[in-house]
Amino acid sequence: xxxxxxxxxxxALSLLAGLTGVVHPAQSQEATPQExxxxxxxxxxxx
Amino acid sequence: xxxxxxxxxxxxxxxxVDYHFSIDTPPLFDPPQARWxxxxxxxxxxxxxxxxxxxxxLHHRGAETTPEAYETYTAMIDDALARPATxxxxxxxxxxxxxxxxxxxxxxxxxxxxxxxxxxxxxxIVKENGVKYETHxxxxxxxxxxxxxxxxLAPGETDTFEIEVPDVDPTDWSKVEIIVLVDYQTAPxxxxxxxxxxxxxxxxxxxxxxxxxxxxxxVTSVPGFTSVVLxxxxxxxxxxxNQTWLSLNPSSGIVGDAIVMTTDGTALEAGWxxxxxxxxxxxxxxxxxxxxxxxxxSPGEEINRVFLPVITRP
Numbered sequence: 001x002x003x004x005x006x007x008x009x010x011x012a013l014s015l016l017a018g019l020t021g022v023v024h025p026a027q028s029q030e031a032t033p034q035e036x037x038x039x040x041x042x043x044x045x046x047x
Numbered sequence: 048x049x050x051x052x053x054x055x056x057x058x059x060x061x062x063x064v065d066y067h068f069s070i071d072t073p074p075l076f077d078p079p080q081a082r083w084x085x086x087x088x089x090x091x092x093x094x095x096x097x098x099x100x101x102x103x104x105l106h107h108r109g110a111e112t113t114p115e116a117y118e119t120y121t122a123m124i125d126d127a128l129a130r131p132a133t134x135x136x137x138x139x140x141x142x143x144x145x146x147x148x149x150x151x152x153x154x155x156x157x158x159x160x161x162x163x164x165x166x167x168x169x170x171x172i173v174k175e176n177g178v179k180y181e182t183h184x185x186x187x188x189x190x191x192x193x194x195x196x197x198x199x200l201a202p203g204e205t206d207t208f209e210i211e212v213p214d215v216d217p218t219d220w221s222k223v224e225i226i227v228l229v230d231y232q233t234a235p236x237x238x239x240x241x242x243x244x245x246x247x248x249x250x251x252x253x254x255x256x257x258x259x260x261x262x263x264x265x266v267t268s269v270p271g272f273t274s275v276v277l278x279x280x281x282x283x284x285x286x287x288x289n290q291t292w293l294s295l296n297p298s299s300g301i302v303g304d305a306i307v308m309t310t311d312g313t314a315l316e317a318g319w320x321x322x323x324x325x326x327x328x329x330x331x332x333x334x335x336x337x338x339x340x341x342x343x344x345s346p347g348e349e350i351n352r353v354f355l356p357v358i359t360r361p
Contacts, residue, residue, distance in 0.1 A: 033131070033132070033135075034132060034135045034136070034243065034245070035060050035132070036060060036127075036128065036130070036131060036132035036243060036244075037060045037061070037062065037132075037226075037243065037244040037245055037246070038059075038060060038061045038062070038100055038101075038124055038127040038128055038244070039061075039062050039064060039100065039102075039172075039226060039228055039241070039244045040052070040056075040061060040062065040063045040064070040098070040099075040100050040120070040123075040124055040127075041064050041066065041082060041086060041098070041099050041100075041189070042049055042063070042064070042065050042066070042096060042097070042098045042185075043065075043066045043067075043068050043078050043083070043086060043095060043096065043097040043098075044066075044067070044068040044095030044096050044097060
């Protein structure tokens with residue numbers, strides 16, 4: 001295969017890879033929000 | 048009733064803290080001042096039992112009957128659980144003498160700028176789980192607390208704060224839990240509001256921290272046993288034994304590594320033999336211990352072993 005054809009093939013593959021990325025974007029890496037912790041404070045509880 | 052609440056919510060992200068208030072003169076014991084200031088901001092005057100969640104966003108005073116208290120308190124907790132956190136807290140703690148020191152990294156996800164102007168702060172509350180003090184009526188005693196003021200933390204900003212709680216004297220350190228929370232005062236003379244709370248982890252810990260063996264007369268071999276070093280990710284440590292009969296392998300590593308301990312049984316004396324393994328991080332800031340106790344029978348002494356059946360709940 002000639003060098004020109006090789007370059008064209010490489011270009012085509014690059015475009016395909018790019019399109020695949022657009023169609024299937026990487027999933028969001030957003031972290032899960034921290035769960036809330038409730039603090040129940042009592043003063044002078046009888047029991 | 049408070050213990051019952053703690054039990055009922057034990058499978059949910061809820062911690063119950065009970066402070067004692069003495070009406071004796073002079074008072075024998077007061078709530079930790081840092082939290083008492085926040086609780087008192089929820090309503091003028093004094094009326095017990097005084098209960099707050101979200102640092103006083105919701106509060107109740109003077110419940111007359113147990114059913115009234117139960118209904119009110121569960122409604123308050125459920126309301127607080129349904130409200131999302133507006134900060135992220137990652138905290139760890141260590142001991143420095145009798146002081147509990149806490150490092151807390153806080154990300155402000157709220158729309159409020161936390162400043163000294165609105166009395167914003169990061170608190171560490173020392174609770175001793177499952178211990179009933181003479182001064183308390185529940186098994187949820189909050190025994191000390193301290194605040195570090197937040198000078199400025201705008202929405203979206205993250206900062207790290209150190210809190211020191213001095214003179215902590217629990218009956219059993221293994222039952223101590225450190226609660227870290229962030230709150231601010233909603234307006235001068237008004238109640239506080241809490242963004243988030245978290246349980247601090249120990250900077251350096253080890254599990255198990257106690258090994259016990261009984262050796263029959265003439266037996267010198269003790270099986271190798273291990274403890275795993277826990278704590279802050281990536282923390283490097285070294286370990287040393289205060290007895291020559293106890294060898295450690297490895298004697299250094301990072302958090303997550305296990306220490307295999309082997310014993311030279313021939314070097315043990317009849318009766319009790321005790322060793323302390325001290326594990327220290329590379330900065331020599333954090334320390335934790337493993338206790339090893341071996342009872343070696345004297346010549347002719349017989350050790351009686353009793354095996355009890357154990358019934359476990361599914």
